[in-house]
Amino acid sequence: MTTTQSWVESANDAQCDFSIQNLPFGIFSDASNREARVGVAIGNQILDLSVLQAAKLLKVPGANHATFASPTLNSFIALGKAAWAATRTQITTLLQADHTTLRDDAALRSRALHKQADATLHLPVHIPGYTDFYSSEEHATNVGALFRDPNNALMPNWKEIPIGYNGRASSVVVSGTEVRRPNGQIKLPNQERPVFSACRKLDIELETGFIIGQPSKLGTPIRCENAEDHIFGMVLLNDWSARDIQAWEYVPLGPFNAKTFATTISPWIVTMAALEPFRVQQPAQAPEPLQYLRHSGSHAFDIQLEAYLKPADAAQAMRLSHTNFKYMYWTMAQQLAHHSISGCNTNIGDLMGSGTISGPTRDSLGSLLEMSLNGKSPVSLGSGYTRSFLEDGDEVTLKGWCNGDGYRVGFGSCTGKILPAIKMA
Amino acid sequence: MTTTQSWVESANDAQCDFSIQNLPFGIFSDASNREARVGVAIGNQILDLSVLQAAKLLKVPGANHATFASPTLNSFIALGKAAWAATRTQITTLLQADHTTLRDDAALRSRALHKQADATLHLPVHIPGYTDFYSSEEHATNVGALFRDPNNALMPNWKEIPIGYNGRASSVVVSGTEVRRPNGQIKLPNQERPVFSACRKLDIELETGFIIGQPSKLGTPIRCENAEDHIFGMVLLNDWSARDIQAWEYVPLGPFNAKTFATTISPWIVTMAALEPFRVQQPAQAPEPLQYLRHSGSHAFDIQLEAYLKPADAAQAMRLSHTNFKYMYWTMAQQLAHHSISGCNTNIGDLMGSGTISGPTRDSLGSLLEMSLNGKSPVSLGSGYTRSFLEDGDEVTLKGWCNGDGYRVGFGSCTGKILPAIKMA
Numbered sequence: 051m052t053t054t055q056s057w058v059e060s061a062n063d064a065q066c067d068f069s070i071q072n073l074p075f076g077i078f079s080d081a082s083n084r085e086a087r088v089g090v091a092i093g094n095q096i097l098d099l100s101v102l103q104a105a106k107l108l109k110v111p112g113a114n115h116a117t118f119a120s121p122t123l124n125s126f127i128a129l130g131k132a133a134w135a136a137t138r139t140q141i142t143t144l145l146q147a148d149h150t151t152l153r154d155d156a157a158l159r160s161r162a163l164h165k166q167a168d169a170t171l172h173l174p175v176h177i178p179g180y181t182d183f184y185s186s187e188e189h190a191t192n193v194g195a196l197f198r199d200p201n202n203a204l205m206p207n208w209k210e211i212p213i214g215y216n217g218r219a220s221s222v223v224v225s226g227t228e229v230r231r232p233n234g235q236i237k238l239p240n241q242e243r244p245v246f247s248a249c250r251k252l253d254i255e256l257e258t259g260f261i262i263g264q265p266s267k268l269g270t271p272i273r274c275e276n277a278e279d280h281i282f283g284m285v286l287l288n289d290w291s292a293r294d295i296q297a298w299e300y301v302p303l304g305p306f307n308a309k310t311f312a313t314t315i316s317p318w319i320v321t322m323a324a325l326e327p328f329r330v331q332q333p334a335q336a337p338e339p340l341q342y343l344r345h346s347g348s349h350a351f352d353i354q355l356e357a358y359l360k361p362a363d364a365a366q367a368m369r370l371s372h373t374n375f376k377y378m379y380w381t382m383a384q385q386l387a388h389h390s391i392s393g394c395n396t397n398i399g400d401l402m403g404s405g406t407i408s409g410p411t412r413d414s415l416g417s418l419l420e421m422s423l424n425g426k427s428p429v430s431l432g433s434g435y436t437r438s439f440l441e442d443g444d445e446v447t448l449k450g451w452c453n454g455d456g457y458r459v460g461f462g463s464c465t466g467k468i469l470p471a472i473k474m475a
Numbered sequence: 476m477t478t479t480q481s482w483v484e485s486a487n488d489a490q491c492d493f494s495i496q497n498l499p500f501g502i503f504s505d506a507s508n509r510e511a512r513v514g515v516a517i518g519n520q521i522l523d524l525s526v527l528q529a530a531k532l533l534k535v536p537g538a539n540h541a542t543f544a545s546p547t548l549n550s551f552i553a554l555g556k557a558a559w560a561a562t563r564t565q566i567t568t569l570l571q572a573d574h575t576t577l578r579d580d581a582a583l584r585s586r587a588l589h590k591q592a593d594a595t596l597h598l599p600v601h602i603p604g605y606t607d608f609y610s611s612e613e614h615a616t617n618v619g620a621l622f623r624d625p626n627n628a629l630m631p632n633w634k635e636i637p638i639g640y641n642g643r644a645s646s647v648v649v650s651g652t653e654v655r656r657p658n659g660q661i662k663l664p665n666q667e668r669p670v671f672s673a674c675r676k677l678d679i680e681l682e683t684g685f686i687i688g689q690p691s692k693l694g695t696p697i698r699c700e701n702a703e704d705h706i707f708g709m710v711l712l713n714d715w716s717a718r719d720i721q722a723w724e725y726v727p728l729g730p731f732n733a734k735t736f737a738t739t740i741s742p743w744i745v746t747m748a749a750l751e752p753f754r755v756q757q758p759a760q761a762p763e764p765l766q767y768l769r770h771s772g773s774h775a776f777d778i779q780l781e782a783y784l785k786p787a788d789a790a791q792a793m794r795l796s797h798t799n800f801k802y803m804y805w806t807m808a809q810q811l812a813h814h815s816i817s818g819c820n821t822n823i824g825d826l827m828g829s830g831t832i833s834g835p836t837r838d839s840l841g842s843l844l845e846m847s848l849n850g851k852s853p854v855s856l857g858s859g860y861t862r863s864f865l866e867d868g869d870e871v872t873l874k875g876w877c878n879g880d881g882y883r884v885g886f887g888s889c890t891g892k893i894l895p896a897i898k899m900a
Contacts, residue, residue: 178603179645184728198727205726210669211660215728216641216735220604220820221693230694232817235636235765244635246765268646268737269655269897295817301630302623303609303640304729310641310819312693340660340671342899392657392720393897394735395645472694472818474767 054457056145057153058163060093067451067460068092070145071327073138074283074318074461075123077172080164086121086172091318091462092145094166099137101162107144107151110137122176123319124399127263127282134263134282138323171317173224174285175261175399180217180313181389182257182289182403184208185380187333189408192420197297209337212380212388214405217289218310222401225316225464229290231442231471232311236294244298248471251293251425252440255406256357256416256448258375259287260382261319262400269393274345277383278322280396286316286355286448286464287403293419293439315401316448316464324459328352328452332381339384342391349381353461355407355450357416361435362443368431370421373407373414375450442470479882481570482578483588485518492876492885493517495570496752498563499708499743499886500548502597505589511546511597516743516887517570519591524562526587532569532576535562547601548744549824552688552707559688559707563748596742598649599710600686600824605642605738606814607682607714607828609633610805612758614833617845622722634762637805637813639830642714643735647826650741650889654715656867656896657736661719669723673896676718676850677865680831681782681841681873683800684712685807686744687825694818699770702808703747705821711741711780711873711889712828718844718864740826741873741889749884753777753877757806764809767816774806778886780832780875782841786860787868793856795846798832798839800875867895 055062056070068074068091078089078096089096100118102108110117112129120126126133144152152159184190187204190213194203207213223229231252235244263282266272272280289309296308332350353375360367385402406416415421418439421429425438440446445467451460480487481495493499493516503514503521514521525543527533535542537554545551551558569577577584609615612629615638619628632638648654656677660669688707691697697705714734721733757775778800785792810827831841840846843864846854850863865871870892876885 179643194727207660207662207669207723207726211724213724213728214731216643216731218604218641218819219644220822220825221818223693230818233696233767234817235632237632243762244632244765246767268648271658271897271899292817298632299636299638300727300729301632302619302725302729303638304725304727306639306641307813307817307819310814311817337668340669342658342671388732389735392659392717392732392736393646393655394643394732397645400645472696474696 055147056092057147058093058095058145060095064456065458066093067458067462069457069459070142071454071457072320072324072459073141074320074324076174076318077121077123078169079172080169082164085119088118088120088123088126090141091166096164096166096169097141098162098164105158108137108140121172123174124176127398131279134321135323138321171224174317174319177219177222177399177401178397179400180219180222181214182217182405183212183214183380183385184405185212185378185385186405186408187379188377188410189406189416189420192408196419196424212385214385214389215304217313217403221310222313222315225314227314227466228469229312229314229466230469232292232295232307233471233474234292234295234307235298237298249292249295252468253291253293253418254357254446255289255291256355256371256373257287257289257404257406258353258450259285259315259401259403261285262396262398265398266390266396268395271393272386272390274343274383274387277386280386281322281382283319283321284325285319286450286461288314288446288448288464288466289403290314314464314466316461318462320459320461325351325452327454328459330376333379335379343384343387345383349383350376350378352376353450353452355448358447359431359437360445361441364433364435367447368433368435371413371415373409373416375407377409378404378407440468442468444468480572481517482572483518483520483570485520489881490883491518492883492887494882494884495567496879496882497745497749497884498566499745499749501599501743502546502548503594504597505594507589510544513543513545513548513551515566516591521589521591521594522566523587523589530583533562533565546597548599549601552823556704559746560748563746596649599742599744602644602647602824602826603822604825605644605647606639607642607830608637608639608805608810609830610637610803610810611830611833612804613802613835614831614841614845617833621844621849637810639810639814640729642738642828646735647738647740650739652739652891653894654737654739654891655894657717657720657732658896658899659717659720659732660723662723674717674720677893678716678718678843679782679871680714680716681780681796681798682712682714682829682831683778683875684710684740684826684828686710687821687823690823691815691821693820696818697811697815699768699808699812702811705811706747706807708744708746709750710744711875711886713739713871713873713889713891714828715739739889739891741886743887745884745886750776750877752879753884755801758804760804768809768812770808774808775801775803777801778875778877780873783872784856784862785870786866789858789860792872793858793860796838796840798834798841800832802834803829803832865893867893869893
């Protein structure tokens with residue numbers, strides 16, 4: 051038995067996302083308490099921080115009962131990096147296999163530990179702003195070739211700018227929320243005018259997102275070297291996309307209704323502290339970026355990512371893709387430095403999406419658009435199922451994890467099931 | 476003396492924006508009370524609704540003291556259309572020339588009325604989401620000709636879709652806030668790579684915006700016929716734009732850093748009730764829009780709009796433009812119907828910009844980009860001043876008003892002064 055094991059047995063399974071090395075933060079409620087509050091995932095359990103705080107087992111600078119009884123993590127995050135670290139250290143100690151305070155107090159334990167299976171997980175943060183980047187070279191190349199010109203797939207600005215756009219924060223939903231197929235305008239090649247239709251090319255985008263933990267003021271750029279200090283943690287993100295609506299609407303001001311109907315994130319925010327051991331060197335960048343986008347050291351993270359699809363009548367989900375966050379051309383630090391270089395301010399809880407994460411092979415692509423070559427070459431899922439795009443009833447699940455030595459630091463899953471479009475009168 | 480006159484004498488001036496017919500809502504503080512609270516502009520005064528509420532002179536269904544002592548209008552707006560109407564009716568009565576309750580109570584009047592000149596005006600609402608449209612045919616045509624192809628200036632989708640994009644809500648600021656010239660990447664025609672530079676083509680966009688008053692749920696489109704019920708009121712909006720940053724960054728995902736550094740709105744929200752007498756027929760639309768964008772009746776508003784520029788060393792501001800909101804091709808109702816047709820939800824306080832409002836003549840254009848033909852033909856301001864784009868120290872002021880019979884329903888002004896860019900080490 052080592053300090054890397056917990057008395058919560060399920061956390062010691064080498065395949066469990068929520069090891070004692072992880073300790074991601076989320077918001078949950080359950081039958082014991084219908085109020086949403088702050089929890090930390092450990093094994094197949096949730097540790098209720100509002101109970102620990104009330105029992106005086108947490109000493110976090112600046113925190114009070116409201117911090118952990120809150121329906122969002124924003125108040126906790128606002129306490130700052132020292133408070134995040136203190137909380138992590140104290141929870142690690144409380145959960146260690148040989149630590150008796152909580153382990154041996156059955157009454158307290160029954161109030162402080164709740165089965166994940168019995169809990170409802172909520173959106174973990176209030177998200178004041180949502181930005182989505184476009185930072186996978188493979189994805190940008192594939193999409194450029196399909197939507198524009200195969201011979202000039204990558205735009206001239208792509209290797210200079212971590213291209214991003216403002217997304218719609220209001221429609222970011224937590225994993226498990228059903229996703230309604232959008233209606234909108236689509237332009238068929240053989241018709242002069244667009245038609246009103248349910249989306250016929252509904253797609254996923256396999257992404258991660260990061261959550262702003264330290265705000266920045268209007269007019270104050272964040273330096274690339276310091277940018278990671280502004281990040282609280284990461285989530286999985288599915289940037290649902292209506293490709294036919296997008297193709298018709300996106301020139302010249304970018305994607306709008308094709309994306310605003312829903313964006314799903316995973317309920318647990320994996321902290322940068324937990325991800326630290328999985329830091330790796332980002333891909334070489336040529337040309338060398340402009341000065342404000344330069345940072346020394348390693349700023350990529352080795353995060354395994356998978357997408358699964360379960361047709362409504364299928365016995366089980368089938369894997370669509372297996373890729374890795376470390377392939378991203380632009381780092382999170384560079385994204386944030388670019389986001390703020392104009393002086394644009396950020397707030398606690400802001401969500402920044404990575405952009406679709408595609409690898410170099412057909413089984414490592416992050417969207418059906420790429421996998422099926424915009425519907426020209428349907429994907430075989432196995433068991434006789436094929437897909438060009440999503441069908442009603444399809445359930446998509448993203449998974450992500452870092453492989454430690456005998457343990458995982460994982461994100462859990464990020465799922466959404468497609469409901470049929472609304473019939474318009 | 477008629478019921479259309481107020482005992483607040485300054486409100487009866489035919490040139491005053493804040494007649495008794497107007498009664499726009501805002502948030503203010505002053506030396507008498509440093510707490511920001513809800514006020515209504517009347518003449519050159521502000522009526523303090525928190526004082527009226529405490530004095531039991533307001534009976535608004537659902538309101539309590541916190542409603543009007545709040546630093547944003549969101550709580551008041553959330554009470555709904557009946558509460559807005561009740562408030563307007565009661566304030567109209569209290570301010571009518573022959574109504575004695577407040578007029579003749581000197582002690583109460585001194586607490587309830589504050590000079591605008593002595594007050595600080597704050598952002599009137601918390602803005603959860605900001606969307607900017609692109610709905611002036613003249614503007615879209617002019618910009619298309621300058622940035623893309625003069626022979627195909629209007630994109631094929633433009634007359635089918637009220638084109639819009641997600642803006643950055645965090646950097647929406649109230650009139651009077653100084654605006655820092657952004658730094659960023661610009662691509663010079665004679666160089667292979669972009670350079671890092673302070674923006675050299677800083678521009679205004681003369682717009683209006685509307686504020687969402689009734690929210691809509693995810694997955695629930697707003698019908699075009701009912702869309703105006705969702706609007707609380709309107710503001711002036713200056714969508715500051717860095718044209719050189721924009722030209723380099725905007726393909727394929729739209730404007731980003733070129734716009735995210737600041738958006739200025741006027742402090743007073745003019746309600747739809749006050750604008751009702753100025754409803755006029757919108758321009759004819761050909762082709763007839765798809766069904767979900769159709770509405771019967773008149774949905775444009777006759778709002779005079781002006782932009783002024785005052786160079787730092789000039790004695791006075793000089794008029795740049797004079798245009799009118801009624802020229803807009805797409806109506807606010809159509810914008811909102813389109814915004815929600817995918818199922819995207821809206822929240823109270825959401826801001827929707829009209830897009831730059833240009834008329835058909837050179838003196839009715841809404842941006843310097845258009846007036847100066849992207850810098851090729853500098854604008855003569857008079858007194859020897861010329862401008863292609865904004866210079867440091869320039870102060871831009873937007874004005875807007877509706878002309879009634881002997882009175883105005885006006886927006887006041889929306890100003891911002893340009894500060895030099897930050898020097899990056």
